[in-house]
Amino acid sequence: MKKLESLEQFEQLKQEEKVIFLFTADCRVIEPFLPTLETEFAEYEFVTIDRDEFIDLCSQLDIFGIPSFVAFSKGTETGRFVSKNRKTKEEIEEFINSLT
Template identity: 55%
Template sequence: MHNLASVEEFQLVSKKEKVIFFFNADWCGDCVFIKPEIPGIVKAHPEITFIKVDRDEFIELCEELSIVGIPSFLAYENGEEIGRFVSKNRKTKEEIEAFIQTL
C-alpha cells in the first residue's frame, strides 16, 4: 500500500482510477487493531488501488472530507466519491470487506 505524499496526489489519483483511501494514525488503537488485516484486504482486491493517508499529516484534508474518526475508508472512481466507511468505531476485516462489496 502506497502512502499519500501530497494533497495534489490525492486530487490526481482520485480522478483517474478506482481507489480507496485508508485514513489512519500511528497512535490510533483501532488503526493498530486493523493494520494486520490490511495487506490481505489489499491483496484480495487487485482491481483497487489502496492509499494510506496519515490523519496527522493531512489534517486539513481530513476536515475538508469530513473524516470524523479513524480508521476510515473513502472510495473514489473517476473523480467521484463512490463510497465511504467513516465513523469513530473500530472496524473489522468483515466490515471492510462488506464495504468494498458495495462499491
C-alpha cells in the same frame, strides 16, 4: 500500500478508476489484515493518508473517525465507511463489496 505524500497526489489519485483512501493514525488493529485486503481486492489501489499530516483534507472530507475509508472513481466519491468505531475485516470487506 501507497502512502499519500501531497494534496496534489490526492487530486491525481482520486481520478483513477478505483481507489480507496484509508485515513489512519497508526491504526494497529486493522494493520495486520491490510495486505490481505489489497490482495483480495486487487482491482483497487489502496492509499493510506495520515490524519495528522493531512488534517485539513480530513476536515474537508468530513473524516472525524479513524480509521475511515473513502472510495473514488474518476474523481467521484463512490462510497465511504467513516465512523469512530473500530472496524473489523468483515465490515471493511462488506464496504468494499458494496461499492459500485
